[in-house]
Structures are given as structure tokens and as C-alpha cells.
Amino acid sequence: MAQGLKVLNAVLPQDVKLETKEYDLGAQRWHRTGDTLPDAELEALRNHDAILLGAIGDPSVPSGVLERGLLLKLRFAFDHFINLRPSKLFPNTATPLAGRPDIDFVVVREGTEGPYTGNGGSLRTGTPAEVATEVSVNTAYGVERVVRDAFERAAARPRKKLTLVHKNNVLVYAGHLWKNTFDRVAAEYPQVSTDYLHVDAATIFFVTQPERFDVIVTDNLFGDILTDLAAAVTGGIGLAASGNINPTGAFPSMFEPVHGSAPDIAGQGKADPTATILSVALLLRHLGYDTEAARIEDAVSADLAERDGVTRTTDEIGDALAVRVAS
Amino acid sequence: MAQGLKVLNAVLPQDVKLETKEYDLGAQRWHRTGDTLPDAELEALRNHDAILLGAIGDPSVPSGVLERGLLLKLRFAFDHFINLRPSKLFPNTATPLAGRPDIDFVVVREGTEGPYTGNGGSLRTGTPAEVATEVSVNTAYGVERVVRDAFERAAARPRKKLTLVHKNNVLVYAGHLWKNTFDRVAAEYPQVSTDYLHVDAATIFFVTQPERFDVIVTDNLFGDILTDLAAAVTGGIGLAASGNINPTGAFPSMFEPVHGSAPDIAGQGKADPTATILSVALLLRHLGYDTEAARIEDAVSADLAERDGVTRTTDEIGDALAVRVAS
Ligand SMILES: CC(C)[C@H](C(=O)O)[C@@H](O)C(=O)O
Ligand SMILES: CC(C)[C@H](C(=O)O)[C@@H](O)C(=O)O
Numbered sequence A, B: 001m002a003q004g005l006k007v008l009n010a011v012l013p014q015d016v017k018l019e020t021k022e023y024d025l026g027a028q029r030w031h032r033t034g035d036t037l038p039d040a041e042l043e044a045l046r047n048h049d050a051i052l053l054g055a056i057g058d059p060s061v062p063s064g065v066l067e068r069g070l071l072l073k074l075r076f077a078f079d080h081f082i083n084l085r086p087s088k089l090f091p092n093t094a095t096p097l098a099g100r101p102d103i104d105f106v107v108v109r110e111g112t113e114g115p116y117t118g119n120g121g122s123l124r125t126g127t128p129a130e131v132a133t134e135v136s137v138n139t140a141y142g143v144e145r146v147v148r149d150a151f152e153r154a155a156a157r158p159r160k161k162l163t164l165v166h167k168n169n170v171l172v173y174a175g176h177l178w179k180n181t182f183d184r185v186a187a188e189y190p191q192v193s194t195d196y197l198h199v200d201a202a203t204i205f206f207v208t209q210p211e212r213f214d215v216i217v218t219d220n221l222f223g224d225i226l227t228d229l230a231a232a233v234t235g236g237i238g239l240a241a242s243g244n245i246n247p248t249g250a251f252p253s254m255f256e257p258v259h260g261s262a263p264d265i266a267g268q269g270k271a272d273p274t275a276t277i278l279s280v281a282l283l284l285r286h287l288g289y290d291t292e293a294a295r296i297e298d299a300v301s302a303d304l305a306e307r308d309g310v311t312r313t314t315d316e317i318g319d320a321l322a323v324r325v326a327s
Helices: A002-011 A027-033 A039-046 A065-077 A140-155 A172-186 A199-208 A220-233 A274-286 A290-306 A314-326 B002-011 B027-033 B039-045 B065-077 B140-155 B172-186 B199-208 B220-233 B274-286 B290-306 B314-326
Strands: A050-052 A082-088 A104-110 A120-123 A131-139 A161-166 A193-198 A215-218 A241-245 A253-257 B050-052 B082-088 B104-110 B120-123 B131-139 B161-166 B193-198 B215-218 B241-245 B253-257
Touching: A002 A050, A002 A274, A002 A290, A002 A314, A027 A065, A039 A065, A050 A274, A082 A220, A104 A140, A104 A220, A120 B172, A131 A140, A131 A172, A131 B172, A140 A161, A140 A172, A140 A215, A161 A172, A161 A199, A161 A220, A172 A193, A172 B120, A172 B131, A193 A199, A199 A220, A199 B220, A215 A220, A220 B199, A241 A274, A253 A274, A274 A290, A274 A314, A290 A314, B002 B050, B002 B274, B002 B290, B002 B314, B027 B065, B039 B065, B050 B274, B082 B220, B104 B140, B104 B220, B131 B140, B131 B172, B140 B161, B140 B172, B140 B215, B161 B172, B161 B199, B161 B220, B172 B193, B193 B199, B199 B220, B215 B220, B241 B274, B253 B274, B274 B290, B274 B314, B290 B314
Parallel strands: A050 A253, A104 A215, A161 A193, A161 A215, B050 B253, B104 B215, B161 B193, B161 B215
Antiparallel strands: A082 A104, A082 A241, A120 A131, A131 B131, A241 A253, B082 B104, B082 B241, B120 B131, B241 B253
């Protein structure tokens, strides 16, 4: 986070006055107080232009507490229906794929519906007769807005290609809603070429032919899975940035690395801050600072292209990028 | 299918009399009659020792019709709660992964629950107020039996390692049931080492460190996604076999390639029959013909190790393997 703010400060024009406020949320706070995100802080966050979220999560906190109580609470409270996750194979990064395919696509993951709504429950919990359910909720309202956003993004890119990923041969109700909405909106974008893939088949193409993808639109859970895989094939989640976006501007959008918090190496100066720094670029682009966003992305590219294999500390990477974006 | 039967006939000892009966199911049948799997045929199938299922699916049939009406109908009617999918990197096969890791794991996918039950529905279908749901159903009964099976399989393998894959930080109800069941059963298998991965993280390890896996147990949908990815990293779904198994013997188990039917190349002699032939090996092992199953798997290994890059027809591959298993 410190490196992200360092680069943000370095890239902004002199006349832009940046005001930042830090909120102490996450595992340590929960251990100290039992709170994850009290209403007062949620309300306070609402008044910011944007949120930069540090990676959260810690094995010492029961699974689900911080995820549902903090991260998902923010995504749902601020109606972040676009979860934007670009995937690009930067120069010199070690992809596990042979032959270094040319990867440059973006996943538009729905962020407020699907199996993430918390619907479901458990009956006779802990007994041999337990039944536990999870309900994926999909609305025409929710699907149409993310599909439209994805078409807009595809139309603005050189290749103008949009792929819908779902599993409509099994999840027939949600699948029909997604596919019908997609096909209907597609008629308004004749310049965008489209196709459809089942999520299982999509994972195959992610490793055998990732260059086939330009923009992908998909549901919350499939997007979660595919973007980790995408991060892996583009050289690891140390580089994967994401935006939780409400394009209407009604709420602040939130930017975060795709990766978790790695508490085992906290404070050792080993963590790669690049994903956070690239998240700052997404934040800037969202707020209209396109030139500054591009400067950060170009700096990361150039920095990786020129790196000599020497391992650098968290600080050194942040410093190097801050110098590049400032000059 | 013809090659699968050819190899099956070739590998069986002289004194084993094989009776086969062919059922005409799938896309062509549906076009002709509108039927997918009438009750009379389902009843007739019940009396066999095992079922070898040809790859189904055809873009001319609406999505979901054959999947729900035929494939899933069989899996559910015959209570195939173990969907067994071995992944092995055979010699000379082209993995998309750099460095050719040593891959040899098996996914034990739950086959009768999760988001595959057909629970869910759509309200105000086709209107801007539509709500479509999909319900993942998980029972202690269903989870425990597949988890136990996976521990048994892990205990029988040299590395004795079992990984649970789920998404219990978001799907908390189902996730707790899976995790608690897993931990409880683990106490009975002190010789098996265990770990847990979220499904998104699992996809990362599938491409960066697939050699870390031995046996994986997971739910129906995660298993579907992971096994296509596994097939991709081990050289493609042309080699991926699977078994839909009811280990109690109450119903016939069913064996099928993981891949679809490729109707675009039907009859051209281009399809690779290896996944079907390896499914025959799984069928034989299930029926107690371990030696014969191993002969088929060894034949595939040897055949791939010695192949010279010349493209062979479907028939030629079947013939080559039939000769190998017979000698
Ligand atoms: C931490 C978890 C709740 C989260 C998700 O599943 O969305 C993460 O995996 C992500 O991709 O942002
Ligand atoms: C065809 C489809 C219904 C099926 C599934 O989702 O189980 C297939 O993808 C598989 O993996 O066997």
C-alpha cells in the first residue's frame, strides 16, 4: 500500500491536491476489536472519490469473516457491479506457458450477484442430516448492466471482441438469462464480434490459446476462478490488478490487487507491490486521469523489460516505479 | 466408440465372454424422435454391468437438452456420486506448460449434488424484471460419501495426499459442510496428508505446480471446471478419461471421455479415440479387471512414447492399441 501511494503521489500533476485518509481494517483490527467494517466507517468511506484497498485475509481469522464482512460488504454496499480485471503478459515475466503467447485481455466480472449474494443456508447443521444450500441470484437488471458495460469496453478496443463465459448447458435458468441478454444487447453492437464458451472450456483456452480473448464477460464466481487462472498464466498474481467499479458514480469505486495479503512475509520487504501499483493505474483511469494511468502502466512495462534478474525489495520496486512515472 | 470396443475385445482373456448392447442415444436420435432417454431404455440400461458412453453434444440441439436429458439424467438416476477423473502427463504429449512438470493426480468430483441438481428457476422470464436462480444443494450424506471415497483412494496411492478444493470463504454454508466433513473423516486416515485450497487458488497451482497434487476431492461444478483445466495441462482432452461411479454396485457405473462429440469432424477418421480407450481401462478396473486395465494404460503410454509424429486416423490408433494390449 505504501508503494501504491508513493507512485500515486509521484504521477499526479503538481496542481492536483491529493487527499488521503487511511482506514484501519482487516485481520489485526478484527483480532483487537471483533469489528470488520462498522457502519460509521462504511458511511465515511462513501464520501471518498475512490478507495484503494490493501490485500486482506489472514489464516488466523476464520474463513469468510473478512471476506463477507469487509471485502464483499464493500462491493455490495457500493454496488460495484463491474469487477474489472485486465490480464496482460508483461515483458520478461515468467509465464508458466510454453511459447509465451501474446496475452492481452480483460475480464469484466459481475460483482454484485451470482453465488456471492449470501443467499442460502444450512439445515440441521452439524448432523448427519445436514442440508446446505447456496443460491446463485441473477437478475435481468444486474446481468444487463454488466453485459452493456462489457460491450462498451469491447467496442472501444482495437480487436472489438467479446466472449460470454457461463455454463448454460447445466445452469439453465441463469444461463438462459445471461445468454439471452447477451444476444439481445449484441444486436446493438454490430461492430463487436461475439462468442460464447462454457466455463470449463474457457479454462482450456486460457492455457492453450489465451491470445484468442479480448474482452470476457462472466458471472461473479466464474470471473473469480478465471481471473486467478488468468493471473497465473500472465506471470502470477504479483502483477494482477483489479477494480470494483460502479460506473454510475453513485458510490466510490474500489481498487485492489487480485492477490491476498501474504501475512507470512509481512514487513520483510519481499512482497511485490506491482499489483497494487497497477491498481492505482486503474483507479486513476476511473477518475479520468488517463494519461497518468498510462504512465504507470508504461513504467511497469519498461521496468520489467529492463530488469536484470536481481531480486528487489518492496521499497526498491516502488521507488523505481515512482522515479519512472515522475520523469 | 468403435475403437474402445475393439481394444476392450482385444484385452479381455479368452474365457471372458463379453456381451454388448448398443443404445442409440444423442443428437441424431433427438432430431428424429424428440426423445433423449425414455424410461424404458433407462430401465434396460440398469441391467448392465457397466456403461460405456460415447461423447455426446451437438450445436444443432439446444443447450441443456442432451446434457440434462441424457448425460445428467444417467448420472443422477444411477447415483453416480463419484466422478473419477485421472490426470496424467503421458510421454511425448504436448502440454502447454513450459518445463513439462510431472503430472499424475486424480480428481474425485462429486457427481450428484451441488449446482447440478436442477434446483432453481426463473421468475418473470424474458422481462426486465426477471430473476433467475440456481441452487447448489449439498447434503452431509452426499458430501461424506464422496469424501470417504477420496480418502480411500488417497490412502491407496504412494503419495497419500488429499486436497479439498472449495470456496468456503464465500460459499460459507456449503463450504462449512465440506470442510467440517473433510476434517472429521481425515481423523480416521492419519496416514493421509491433507490440505485445503480455494478453487481460484487451485487453478493457479494447476498451471504453476501441478505436481503438488495427488488426489483432489471437490464439488460437482468445481470438479467440472478443474478437470477440463487438468485435461488441458496434460496435453488436451483427447486423452482425458472419466468414470461416473456408484461404488456400492447398486447401479451400473458409466465411463466416458471428458471431451464432447466434435460433430464437425464426425466420420472423417480424425477423432482421437484415446480418451474413450482410457475410459475402457477405468471401466475394467471398476469391474475388477485390474491387470487388463493396466495393460491398456501401459499400451497408451508405450504407444505415445514411441510415436513418430505421423498423424494417424482414428482406426489406426485403435488398431495399434488393440495389437499392443493383445500381445
Ligand atoms: C477473497 C475473496 C472473497 C475474493 C472473491 O472471491 O471475490 C477474491 O478471491 C477475489 O477474487 O477478489
Ligand atoms: C456436458 C456437461 C453437462 C458435462 C458436465 O458439466 O458435467 C461435461 O462438461 C463434463 O465434464 O462431463
